[in-house]
Amino acid sequence: MKTIKIKKSEWAGAMDKARNTYRLAGPVKHQDYHVFRELEAAGIPDLEYGDLRISPKTVVMPQSEPMFTFNLDEHKEDHHVLHEVPFDDTPRAVVGIRPYDARAIQILKKNFDTDDYQDPYFLRRYNCCTFIGLADTDPSPTNFSLSCGTGPFDETDLDMLLVDTGDDYIGKVLTDKGEAFAAAAGFKETDAAEADATIAEMKTKAEAQITTGVEYDNIAAMDELTLHQAPFWEEIAFACINCGTCTFACPTCWCFDIQDEVEGKHGIRMRNWDTCMSEVYSRHASGHDPRGKPFQRTRNRFMHKLKYFLDKYNDGIMCVGCGRCISQCPVNIDIRTVCKTMNDYQPEN
Amino acid sequence: MTLPNPYQPYPVRIDNIKTETEDRLLKTFTFVFLNPDDEDKFNYQAGQFAELSIPGQGEIPIGIASSPTEKGFVKFTVFRTGKVTSFLHSMEAGDIMGIRGPLGNCYPWETLQGKNILIIGGGFAFTTLRSSIKMMLDPVNRDRFGNIDVVYGARNPGLLLYLDELKEWETRDDINMHITVDGTDDPDWPYHTGFVPKITEDVAPEADKDTYAIICGPPVMIKFTLPVLENLGYSHDNIIMSLENRMKCGVGMCGRCNIGKELVCKDGPVFTLAELNETPREY
Numbered sequence: 001m002k003t004i005k006i007k008k009s010e011w012a013g014a015m016d017k018a019r020n021t022y023r024l025a026g027p028v029k030h031q032d033y034h035v036f037r038e039l040e041a042a043g044i045p046d047l048e049y050g051d052l053r054i055s056p057k058t059v060v061m062p063q064s065e066p067m068f069t070f071n072l073d074e075h076k077e078d079h080h081v082l083h084e085v086p087f088d089d090t091p092r093a094v095v096g097i098r099p100y101d102a103r104a105i106q107i108l109k110k111n112f113d114t115d116d117y118q119d120p121y122f123l124r125r126y127n128c129c130t131f132i133g134l135a136d137t138d139p140s141p142t143n144f145s146l147s148c149g150t151g152p153f154d155e156t157d158l159d160m161l162l163v164d165t166g167d168d169y170i171g172k173v174l175t176d177k178g179e180a181f182a183a184a185a186g187f188k189e190t191d192a193a194e195a196d197a198t199i200a201e202m203k204t205k206a207e208a209q210i211t212t213g214v215e216y217d218n219i220a221a222m223d224e225l226t227l228h229q230a231p232f233w234e235e236i237a238f239a240c241i242n243c244g245t246c247t248f249a250c251p252t253c254w255c256f257d258i259q260d261e262v263e264g265k266h267g268i269r270m271r272n273w274d275t276c277m278s279e280v281y282s283r284h285a286s287g288h289d290p291r292g293k294p295f296q297r298t299r300n301r302f303m304h305k306l307k308y309f310l311d312k313y314n315d316g317i318m319c320v321g322c323g324r325c326i327s328q329c330p331v332n333i334d335i336r337t338v339c340k341t342m343n344d345y346q347p348e349n
Numbered sequence: 350m351t352l353p354n355p356y357q358p359y360p361v362r363i364d365n366i367k368t369e370t371e372d373r374l375l376k377t378f379t380f381v382f383l384n385p386d387d388e389d390k391f392n393y394q395a396g397q398f399a400e401l402s403i404p405g406q407g408e409i410p411i412g413i414a415s416s417p418t419e420k421g422f423v424k425f426t427v428f429r430t431g432k433v434t435s436f437l438h439s440m441e442a443g444d445i446m447g448i449r450g451p452l453g454n455c456y457p458w459e460t461l462q463g464k465n466i467l468i469i470g471g472g473f474a475f476t477t478l479r480s481s482i483k484m485m486l487d488p489v490n491r492d493r494f495g496n497i498d499v500v501y502g503a504r505n506p507g508l509l510l511y512l513d514e515l516k517e518w519e520t521r522d523d524i525n526m527h528i529t530v531d532g533t534d535d536p537d538w539p540y541h542t543g544f545v546p547k548i549t550e551d552v553a554p555e556a557d558k559d560t561y562a563i564i565c566g567p568p569v570m571i572k573f574t575l576p577v578l579e580n581l582g583y584s585h586d587n588i589i590m591s592l593e594n595r596m597k598c599g600v601g602m603c604g605r606c607n608i609g610k611e612l613v614c615k616d617g618p619v620f621t622l623a624e625l626n627e628t629p630r631e632y
Contacts, residue, residue, distance in 0.1 A: 068356075072405055081360045082357060082358060118352055120356075256602075260406060284594070285434065290594065
């Protein structure tokens with residue numbers, strides 16, 4: 001596969017060109033922060049961004065999404081029958097996604113694309129996406145992606161990897177889909193050896209900047225119940241106010257709620273992000289709640305990410321080390337510390 | 350390409366509504382499919398559940414009370430407790446809604462082939478047990494199973510579900526019924542009086558590798574019945590339970606019904622006690 005190079009001054013033009021073939025999703029400045037979203041007709045992905053507070057999982061799993069429409073007017077045919085909401089499957093280019101956030105989308109896919117059921121809402125979005133990644137040349141202190149099976153320059157789940165070299169972006173085309181995007185955007189080929197050397201050097205530098213990580217080998221070896229019953233959970237959750245910020249910021253959290261909304265005789269069945277921190281998340285209609293105490297909900301979240309997922313799929317933890325939950329937690333709970341506490345645990349018997 | 354949508358319910362019409370209990374909190378809804386082909390697609394086994402889907406209200410996971418041997422309709426018995434069940438209780442025959450499923454696993458009928466079955470039910474958790482009994486008693490199936498014993502209890506006679514069928518099963522010689530109530534002021538009450546665990550202790554068949562207990566009921570009944578079965582020698586592999594947890598999707602994706610790594614909606618709702626012993630038991 002080839003290597004491309006584009007001047008930053010020509011970036012907007014290239015994106016305009018790509019838009020003839022693709023709907024674009026990417027980072028754009030919104031008030032004080034960048035958000036990652038599907039762009040309006042003239043929107044240009046702004047690659048000069050630091051960290052996103054909300055992950056780009058919105059591209060495949062919007063915060064709110066209509067599933068069905070219905071009408072409750074008994075005079076009309078098909079009343080009380082659900083109709084699927086049509087979907088525009090024009091190819092989408094997800095431009096400027098961090099490599100570890102692209103990894104996170106593969107983690108979501110494990111949940112939504114199974115042997116028994118395929119979630120059409122996730123898959124119809126996922127299937128039309130081309131992932132044009134942007135290397136993280138300046139990882140934050142909270143980034144520990146290298147220890148989560150990915151990293152700031154990880155190419156695994158991308159169709160193209162772009163690297164910001166100052167005046168230009170250079171890019172490695174990684175798949176046929178990436179090749180097609182490069183053609184649509186009119187990216188010009190450049191000398192591969194020189195570009196590879198630059199990328200390798202920047203990668204080494206970025207990776208060296210990541211100085212923290214997690215280990216989970218003992219967690220993997222330990223019995224699920226032993227960890228669940230470990231004495232440290234109330235202490236870990238002591239300050240947690242179950243606000244759910246971690247779950248909304250997380251690129252791998254996939255829980256959702258389904259709600260009907262009605263205006264007059266017209267209704268929509270929606271699905272919305274949910275959070276396992278919520279009091280009503282698993283409370284039965286009877287009032288009984290298997291995780292009624294706040295610490296039990298915190299425990300369930302960490303156990304899910306660091307143990308249940310690991311056991312179920314045998315493919316690492318349900319975390320890509322992006323650090324969003326660490327930097328945004330209002331009470332400074334740090335998943336790296338929790339993971340270490342779990343991994344270091346030595347039951348007395 | 351349009352992907353099949355597991356969230357799309359089959360449209361159904363409420364054919365009949367029967368109030369089951371004196372307190373009127375339980376009603377049995379009989380549904381017929383608007384599109385006759387959908388009945389074949391809704392191909393279920395006793396023990397499975399479905400999402401009853403009321404546009405504008407939401408969905409509720411409810412065990413299927415009819416038996417796969419009953420054709421032309423599906424039945425669900427619903428306890429009025431939350432928003433959707435309250436609305437459902439106000440609906441009338443002829444109303445249109447949806448059913449999504451069948452969902453979850455069923456009782457392990459292959460394992461239960463040729464085995465003695467002890468069914469223990471309490472209160473309104475008798476719906477999928479009714480489905481199971483009806484299925485096993487069907488002439489096509491009866492020879493596939495050994496002895497069938499049923500311990501079924503409610504607080505008082507007016508709270509027993511499916512009373513007409515219970516009485517009919519009492520008269521048969523291919524099933525041993527042990528109906529009980531916690532208490533009654535009816536001096537002519539012909540069946541047992543006493544809590545389910547005690548009656549189980551008195552009437553349960555001897556434990557052996559070929560005898561399985563299926564137990565469904567309120568938490569307090571389960572709590573006191575499990576030790577009885579253990580004392581009788583039932584192994585944890587031979588005790589089968591059906592769980593409930595809050596659900597939305599029913600297909601293992603929305604997250605909330607997990608017990609450890611198991612999802613009640615997809616990996617369950619049926620588990621053996623041996624399986625549950627390995628989970629954090631958050632149900």
